[in-house]
Amino acid sequence: MDFEPTYTGEQEKFRLEVRAWLAENLPSGIVHPADPIDLTTEQYELRRDLGRRLGEKGWLWPTAPVEYGGGGLSLDYSVIIEEEIDNVGMTLPPYYDSGGKLGGASILVWGSEEQKQFFLKLIFRGEVRTWQLLSEPEAGSDLANVKTTAIRDGDDYVINGQKVFVGSGLGCDYMWTITVTDTEAKRHENLGWFMIKADLPGITIQPMDLLISGGESGAGSGVKNTVFFDNVRVPAFNLIGGENQGWKVATTHLELEHGTGGRISRNWLVDRMFEYCQTTQRRGQPMSKDPEVRDRLVDIYIEAEITRLFNLRNYWMRHSGANITYEGPQASYFRKQSGLRQATAILDILGPAAMTYDPELGAGEGHVEAYMRSALIALHPGGTTDIQKVIMARRIGIGREVKEKAGALA
Amino acid sequence: MDLALTPEQEMLKTAVRRFVQQEYPKDTLLQMAATGQSCPSEPWSKLAATGWLGIAIPQEYGGEGGSLTDAGVLFEELGRGPVPGPLVSSALLGGFTVLAGGTEEQKQEWLPTLAKGERSLVLAVTEADYGWDAMDVGLVGTKDGEGFRLNGAKSYVFDGVSATHFLCAARAENNGPVGLFFVPANAAGVTVRSLAGFAWNLSEVKLDNVAVGKADLLGQSFDAGWEAFQGAVARTIPVLAAYQVGGCQAVYDMSVEYSRTRIQFSMPIGRFQHVQSHVINLVNQLDAARWTAYEALWKLDTERPATDAIHMAKSVGSEAYYEACNHAHEVHAGVGSMTEYGLTLHTTASRTLYHYLGDPRYHRRLLADALGL
Numbered sequence: 001m002d003f004e005p006t007y008t009g010e011q012e013k014f015r016l017e018v019r020a021w022l023a024e025n026l027p028s029g030i031v032h033p034a035d036p037i038d039l040t041t042e043q044y045e046l047r048r049d050l051g052r053r054l055g056e057k058g059w060l061w062p063t064a065p066v067e068y069g070g071g072g073l074s075l076d077y078s079v080i081i082e083e084e085i086d087n088v089g090m091t092l093p094p095y096y097d098s099g100g101k102l103g104g105a106s107i108l109v110w111g112s113e114e115q116k117q118f119f120l121k122l123i124f125r126g127e128v129r130t131w132q133l134l135s136e137p138e139a140g141s142d143l144a145n146v147k148t149t150a151i152r153d154g155d156d157y158v159i160n161g162q163k164v165f166v167g168s169g170l171g172c173d174y175m176w177t178i179t180v181t182d183t184e185a186k187r188h189e190n191l192g193w194f195m196i197k198a199d200l201p202g203i204t205i206q207p208m209d210l211l212i213s214g215g216e217s218g219a220g221s222g223v224k225n226t227v228f229f230d231n232v233r234v235p236a237f238n239l240i241g242g243e244n245q246g247w248k249v250a251t252t253h254l255e256l257e258h259g260t261g262g263r264i265s266r267n268w269l270v271d272r273m274f275e276y277c278q279t280t281q282r283r284g285q286p287m288s289k290d291p292e293v294r295d296r297l298v299d300i301y302i303e304a305e306i307t308r309l310f311n312l313r314n315y316w317m318r319h320s321g322a323n324i325t326y327e328g329p330q331a332s333y334f335r336k337q338s339g340l341r342q343a344t345a346i347l348d349i350l351g352p353a354a355m356t357y358d359p360e361l362g363a364g365e366g367h368v369e370a371y372m373r374s375a376l377i378a379l380h381p382g383g384t385t386d387i388q389k390v391i392m393a394r395r396i397g398i399g400r401e402v403k404e405k406a407g408a409l410a
Numbered sequence: 411m412d413l414a415l416t417p418e419q420e421m422l423k424t425a426v427r428r429f430v431q432q433e434y435p436k437d438t439l440l441q442m443a444a445t446g447q448s449c450p451s452e453p454w455s456k457l458a459a460t461g462w463l464g465i466a467i468p469q470e471y472g473g474e475g476g477s478l479t480d481a482g483v484l485f486e487e488l489g490r491g492p493v494p495g496p497l498v499s500s501a502l503l504g505g506f507t508v509l510a511g512g513t514e515e516q517k518q519e520w521l522p523t524l525a526k527g528e529r530s531l532v533l534a535v536t537e538a539d540y541g542w543d544a545m546d547v548g549l550v551g552t553k554d555g556e557g558f559r560l561n562g563a564k565s566y567v568f569d570g571v572s573a574t575h576f577l578c579a580a581r582a583e584n585n586g587p588v589g590l591f592f593v594p595a596n597a598a599g600v601t602v603r604s605l606a607g608f609a610w611n612l613s614e615v616k617l618d619n620v621a622v623g624k625a626d627l628l629g630q631s632f633d634a635g636w637e638a639f640q641g642a643v644a645r646t647i648p649v650l651a652a653y654q655v656g657g658c659q660a661v662y663d664m665s666v667e668y669s670r671t672r673i674q675f676s677m678p679i680g681r682f683q684h685v686q687s688h689v690i691n692l693v694n695q696l697d698a699a700r701w702t703a704y705e706a707l708w709k710l711d712t713e714r715p716a717t718d719a720i721h722m723a724k725s726v727g728s729e730a731y732y733e734a735c736n737h738a739h740e741v742h743a744g745v746g747s748m749t750e751y752g753l754t755l756h757t758t759a760s761r762t763l764y765h766y767l768g769d770p771r772y773h774r775r776l777l778a779d780a781l782g783l
Contacts, residue, residue, distance in 0.1 A: 001412065003413070289783075291775075295774060295775070298775075302725065302726060309705065310697065310701070312413075313701060316413045320412070322414070333690070334698075393686040393689070396693065397666065398686045399680020
């Protein structure tokens with residue numbers, strides 16, 4: 001067993017190359033607002049600019065195939081890039097790009113060659129930012145119950161309907177969405193996925209007023225929206241996986257969204273809490289010397305460590321081609337529940353200082369307050385914790401002889 | 411990065427699993443539990459003959475010289491039984507303690523016999539005022555001519571009944587350092603009493619004016635004992651955690667199987683989401699224990715700083731085994747409480763291993779220290 005990549009001299013040279021490149025190309029003036037809702041257009045453009053530059057080098061999507069604009073790199077090289085990006089406080093991609101991540105992976109499996117050439121190059125080179133649009137007022141946990149329709153009309157499909165809890169602030173270039181392509185067909189045999197250009201006539205984006213927009217995507221999204229489609233004409237070329245084949249495509253999309261991708265980034269919350277408690281005095285000593293505070297800090301640490309190990313395992317399983325069954329939804333379920341338990345521990349430790357971003361009386365420059373909100377809201381995106389348990393049960397085969405298989409990944 | 415076992419470790423895993431199924435089937439384990447014989451000569455001699463007891467003892471001392479991860483793979487499968495006897499307590503902790511603090515002569519004398527399973531050497535450390543720190547050792551080695559006398563009792567000694575010898579923690583006079591004495595279990599003045607109840611192979615070891623010499627002191631010095639013990643505990647814990655992983659795996663497999671075969675309301679009970687939740691909580695405990703244990707083993711094998719990982723592995727592994735058994739009982743209901751079903755073998759083991767070598771809260775406090783809090 002080896003829990004860390006063992007790097008060859010060649011790879012260590014590559015790490016230095018990445019580090020030097022980032023020193024040269026990381027835009028100056030990047031700041032990290034505690035609540036991503038405060039991300040400005042200027043800050044977003046700095047991140048997009050970094051994304052495009054990474055994309056040119058094939059480092060934005062390091063393991064994606066070269067012929068579609070990816071880096072074609074092995075797992076170890078990809079880890080090096082992710083670690084170096086993590087060290088400068090950024091993520092891959094450096095902005096919210098749920099549709100790029102999940103739509104890209106789905107197109108890789110289900111798209112035609114022409115579609116791969118067209119869409120994947122845009123995504124993998126960082127030329128576009130894509131939102132995923134799944135939920136609807138009548139389709140939350142029951143995704144197959146979507147009502148948005150895409151009806152064939154000549155060379156186009158005409159899309160009508162409404163998506164909710166989607167996207168981020170500051171707009172997107174493409175939308176990756178699931179619709180009904182046959183209103184008469186049976187459930188699961190009536191769906192189709194589209195990559196839709198975001199500036200088509202008939203698309204309206206309306207921000208929602210939420211407690212916070214939590215998300216599974218590391219970069220955070222800041223804002224969620226309602227998106228209305230009013231007779232939006234989309235070329236048939238943009239239908240991925242074929243008419244009424246959408247549920248098949250959804251298995252790939254959902255497999256990744258349910259946590260199978262894995263992740264290796266560090267947990268900044270633990271560092272932040274440790275530092276705060278070591279440097280803040282209470283009753284004449286650092287908070288970290290209080291036995292109860294210590295106990296709760298260790299609780300947070302262990303929760304974060306188990307989450308890290310589940311993510312690391314999934315990352316390895318995905319990239320080594322190991323047989324994945326229940327591990328994706330397990331990591332998602334654990335991360336979410338664990339995040340909420342950590343929030344409780346933070347409340348125990350900090351009390352009211354955890355609940356305000358007041359510059360004088362709030363803890364952690366607003367990051368802690370934002371975490372207290374997002375830990376709760378993060379329970380449901382990408383499938384509620386109850387849905388993750390339902391999927392786990394099917395994959396494990398609890399109460400059934402035939403186990404459900406995981407969705408196909410490229 | 412590669413989280414897979416090596417082909418050799420996979421072979422070992424398969425071989426041990428087959429061995430445990432053949433030599434320690436449920437009926438044998440139940441029989442051992444019922445009679446209080448955790449180490450009867452019949453399966454033990456076969457286990458000893460495999461050479462596995464010496465898996466982590468260096469080859470120069472008659473062992474296999476394997477890595478701690480190799481030991482983890484072996485002990486995970488033993489934990490599936492759960493196979494009782496002086497395994498973690500003697501083959502690992504006893505051996506590691508001698509290896510860390512023994513004189514060359516003591517290593518030559520003890521390690522080959524532990525590797526072959528001919529003798530067992532169980533640490534007798536804790537007392538009625540239970541705890542795993544040096545300050546918790548009150549028993550004094552009183553000077554008597556050239557040697558010493560031991561008077562007092564060691565309480566809650568895990569595997570005390572199956573020990574042929576003890577390494578008994580005793581303090582030098584005048585609140586001196588804690589050393590470790592080799593004491594034969596059949597020495598004059600030694601009585602071992604099994605503790606009845608929900609305990610798993612716990613006993614009290616009474617020492618009534620037991621005579622020991624300086625040559626019986628580990629490293630022939632009081633100063634050598636405690637540090638050697640601490641070092642040995644650090645290496646034992648992640649393997650013990652792997653043993654607990656094996657226990658979790660066994661009760662998980664049992665629970666999934668039962669969820670498919672037990673019919674109520676005309677369907678398998680695993681169709682009910684409340685039942686599913688118990689199994690899912692169980693598998694989450696199992697995997698948390700698995701990956702914390704194996705990461706700690708890997709850190710030790712590769713000589714990385716491992717103190718934090720060791721304390722985490724014991725804390726997570728102990729809670730996991732305990733909780734896994736609780737969830738399994740929820741799935742099995744009445745059937746799980748029947749001794750003959752076999753689940754209670756694990757439930758009983760999980761309670762004793764919860765506090766053996768320090769309970770989760772104790773190790774969380776040590777983890778806080780290790781993290782510099």
